[in-house]
Amino acid sequence: MQQNPEDQLAPLFTKRPTNYQPNLFTESKQEFTELEKKIVVLVVNQIGHMTLKGELQEKANVVFSIPFSELTRDHHKQIADAAESLQSKRLIYRNDAKGKFDFITPFPRVRSEVIDGKRVIELTMFADVVPHFAELGQRYTKYDIDVMLSLSSVYAQRMFEIVSMYHNRGQREFSYSVDRLMMMLNCPSRYTFNDFKKNALEVAQRELQQKANLYLEWSAAKKVGKKIIELAFIVKTPQQLAAEAVSQDQRTVNNMSINEAYTTAWQLMKNYKLKGFQKDRILSDHSLLDTFFRIDSELANGVRQNVKNPTAYLVKSLGIDQLKDPKPKTKPESKTVQSTLSLFPEGPTLRTGSVKSIGAIFGDMIMNE
Template structure:
């Protein structure tokens, strides 16, 4: 008989519990059941951001029951205790990069020890400690790691929904992630005898699609790549789920940063004149930076274009970021708007559902091409003029687990996984990339939602 869930307790952002793990651990090979997933996830929230070593963590089993909104019963408590014992035998296989730059498969246990009260005791707890070999993947993380609010997975009851959430959450800023079918099954730890028919495996993906849309701060739509009537790859398009937004990790960090101002009474008339037009969106220091690096005519054009867009009803989430991108990338969005006008004319020809579906796919393709061109424009401005910076990015790419040393650098850079990694690196280094991505992803999201309704996927 299905157990009845308790009413979910109100959780505030001050109660936020974060899970942090290196990307190598996210993409590692291991298989949990849902109880092991819950216990291990709760363990991860007990690691403090500045910890340099593991502790033995004491967990009140009632806390897990409350945290995951489980039915308060002896059976549930027994399942939690058994999960702790089973974790002791679990191994993980991680593809890591050594200090010498070599790629190797590293295998280790996840948990070093576990303990619980003797039979008949009044206490109800479990004690666990992480295996010391996991330090490099869980402590003092500085680069290439995933962090998210545990509340995203509290209501997920499928281990595959949890794994897919983490794998897609890694690529949220990029907005897209492609897997070869065999690669995806391996990452989800699906055995060769499981889900042999694609239709059954697709059911797993569809369930995750519903789960993430209902419970997490991201959702996805997916597209199948078919060769010779067989699905060989799946591309996931990842979107922010506005109805389930938690306190963003970036906002926690940024709230601790005090913005420094270097304003002086010697601001020239040019800066003052420009600043009066955009003071709602950017700081005077930003305008000073523009004047020192970009011709005034170009700045004026960017301001005029942005204000005109706002007055015409265009919704821009980050006006300051959009304006900054326009200042440093002249004519970029002029071309984009021209493409949009061209697409609008095509809309009038969509007289039935079939032609409208075709039109939407064409429009998405156009926007994706424009997105790539926009990034290419920034590449020219940032990288071609700075070879040292380009080499630094290449070094980071070559250190990634998806880099194939059997192929040439040029071949690697053409692969989707490496393209996504390269974009992720640039997003961290330059805010302009984020502004461009936000603009195009929002447009593409709307189109996919319309396409989904036409296809009957509500």
């Protein structure tokens, strides 16, 4: 079979860091396996950038060449098997409410070639299929290709696309009917909701947390009797989780009595190399004490990162880095008297000797009373 002279050859493969694809494609039903999906992701990488540069020719088939080396180092048979099965896989757009459907085979021809000594997969996309991958419009899906290629579950791959679509809109919350989402993820028709949750959602949740640093949570949005028919999703980043933890710590502090706050602060100060007079200064000023709690929580929860010297950072943030040690007016009468003044020479009496978070310390105090 000879190549059609009207076919457009995609430029020599160069992997770009970001993929761009239409939202319609993101929300379609895709029959790809995880390895087939990775081949498609690399094609999307090429066609998305051709679209942005205005390089696509109208009404022309497009031929893409994807190096085997982008997918594997030595498992060429697996790639060949995936390429063979990819030729028959479909995209499905279906809207039963409107009585519309569109079944598309994106790559009717897939073959292997050797270009410049490199083995490649050559994929031909027919002209009438190209718009399904290329028409970005005002709203489109954008994601990091290396994160996508690192995902080993097709459910994680698809949820990453969906999450990225909403992220690009500035949305962190979204919802889908269970039936529609199961269709989009190409779940087996035999799946119950528990199967869907265990084999698709929870697998995607773990991978997105481990490899994309995204925390995906969901809850029932609608029910018919006991049956869940719609799910609401929330996506959080580590920064958002850290900020929430700081807010929770602040609420805990706000509910403390002043004595409880002093005791908790003294315990937390063990995490730093503060001098006695610095501790006294913090404890004697309610504004400084409140700032101490906030900065300590931000450091502990990772809001303030790459801090090499927490003590120096803390005293600088509190504005006590230039504070001098007050000298005693008279010489100490005994060697047992400390040279550094302190409101609490031995520290407040604590009920626990362990260093814990504010919430944990306060909880222990209540339990022991």
